Amino acid sequence: MNQIKRIVVIDLLYLGDLIFAHPFFAELRKLFPKARIDLIANSNFAEIMRVNKNIDNVYSYNKNWNVLRSYEFAKEIKQNNYQLALNIHGNWRTALLLKIVSADKVIGYGSKGRGIFLDQKVDDTINSHMIDFYLYFIKSLQQSHLLEKYFDRNNSALEVSQISNKREKLFPTLRIExxxxxxxxxxxxxxxxxxxxxxxxxxxxxxxxxxxxxxxxxxxxxxxxxxxxxxxxxxxxxxxxxxxxxxxxxxxxxxxxxxxxxxxxxxxxxxxxxxxxxxxxxxxxxxxxxxxxxxxxxxxxxxxxxxxxxxxxxxxxxxxxxxxxxxxxxxxxxxxxxxxxxxxxxxxxxxxxxxxxxx
Structure with a gap:
């Protein structure tokens, strides 16, 4: 079976949002256990994600950078040759950064026209807790026609039907060295x-x-x-x-x-x-x-x-x-x-x- 070996996730939101994303990364790791999973995070809060065992590398993006420095940052990240990029933030800045990173496939949130650079847009109108909002993204990956050749849905670590049943059971656990x-x-x-x-x-x-x-x-x-x-x-x-x-x-x-x-x-x-x-x-x-x-x-x-x-x-x-x-x-x-x-x-x-x- 084909495998995705390199994945990048982008989320430049606040500290609480990154904490809420911990179950997302745990389930993403289950879907792609052998892949390199990297994160681009707000430099103010990136430190908190570096101890997450489900993330291989965390890249700090400073939201005060000008256009040229942001472009240079994205070009550097592009050298990693990602096969899959996931935009779990969904604003214009993250959309443009991932456009320059140029992964083979880009899936993410992209309402208000911001999905123009996506190969697949994930519904961001789901009214739920942020943890469940991110887990819905996992569900969308499992159902994606773009990824069906990469993993066996029948043997996935997290069944699509189980997403709704795991509410309140999944919560962030922060590992402290x-x-x-x-x-x-x-x-x-x-x-x-x-x-x-x-x-x-x-x-x-x-x-x-x-x-x-x-x-x-x-x-x-x-x-x-x-x-x-x-x-x-x-x-x-x-x-x-x-x-x-x-x-x-x-x-x-x-x-x-x-x-x-x-x-x-x-x-x-x-x-x-x-x-x-x-x-x-x-x-x-x-x-x-x-x-x-x-x-x-x-x-x-x-x-x-x-x-x-x-x-x-x-x-x-x-x-x-x-x-x-x-x-x-x-x-x-x-x-x-x-x-x-x-x-x-x-x-x-x-x-x-x-x-x-x-x-």
Whole structure:
């Protein structure tokens, strides 16, 4: 039987989207167990995919590159002579990059005219969680007339009929190498932070995904009153926000801060040591879920049906159920009231944590 020996996948989306793609890569590996599978990822988050055992090489693409540098990058990737390219992102940038990479066959998402360079377009109107959205892509590969000569559908690792039955059973599992665990342990030891702490992640890629700073301070005060140590995490851009929050915390000696001081894989190792992470819908909460940590996610403008964390521990969703305007998916509140976040109070989260026996 013919075999595909070289596959490239492109996804320049955010950290959470890459985490959601882990089951996709596991099933892709089952379909093509002997193939070289490479990934082109957003350089801000590529590190998190380099420990994925189902991916052979991860290439970092900087979205700030100009046209010439992007072209040079794609020409370099082209030298790998891929037989199959998969676009699981589907915007114009990824479509153009794969056009230059020039794989023998290109399959992917491509609505709004962006499928012009595809040999086969995958339906991207599926309304489901992102994990299932990516798994539908696997289903489309199995059914593809372009690939029927490459594998025996009857002996495929993941039967087409089983896709829908695997919902909720497949979730991302992030493997952390020992060196990152050791580095994280040292950072926690240097802070004199003991096991059982609670992580607060206050940032968000959109302004509307960020729960108000004063609410985080109120939540931290309530958790500290109940005997919990608090660790703040995030990227360098979150530093000022976190400092402002800590300023309003009463018992500062019970707060610790690693914001901007960890790599993504170190962050994963830190989250693994935590009892719980509380966050808006942003990358670190999905990392925490993938390492088996309990999560509480505050959802505002984004759709929890599509983006809720999945993992083997508890993954609790908090949302303002009384609003018809959410999820709007907007970076600024169209109605200027931001009720989806402002009407969620710290006391409500404490009540839920007690109900779920998480504190």
């Amino acid at each position: 020992n060196k990152y665990i050791q580095t994280a342990e040292k950072k926690l030891k240097d802070l004199s932070l003991k096991a059982g702490f609670i992580v607060l992640n206050t940032g968000g890629s959109w302004k509307t995904k960020r729960w108000p700073e004063k609410y985080f301070a109120e939540l931290a005060n309530l958790l500290i009153e109940k005997g919990h140590d608090i660790l703040f995490v995030g990227g360098p851009s979150d530093n000022k926000r976190v400092k402002d929050i800590i300023f309003h915390i009463d018992k500062k000696e019970k707060t610790y801060n690693l914001t901007g001081e960890t790599s993504l894989l170190e962050l994963a190792a830190v989250c693994k040591k935590a009892n719980l992470i509380i966050s808006g819908d942003t990358g670190p909460v999905h990392v925490a879920a993938a390492v088996g940590t309990n999560t509480v996610t505050i959802f505002g403008p984004s759709d929890e049906e599509k983006y809720a964390p999945r993992g083997r521990a508890k993954n609790i969703i908090i949302k303002n159920k009384g609003l018809d305007c959410r999820p709007c998916g907007e970076h600024e509140c169209p109605l200027k009231h931001f009720k989806c976040m402002r009407e969620i109070k710290a006391e409500k989260i404490i009540d839920l944590l007690q109900t779920e026996d998480l504190i």
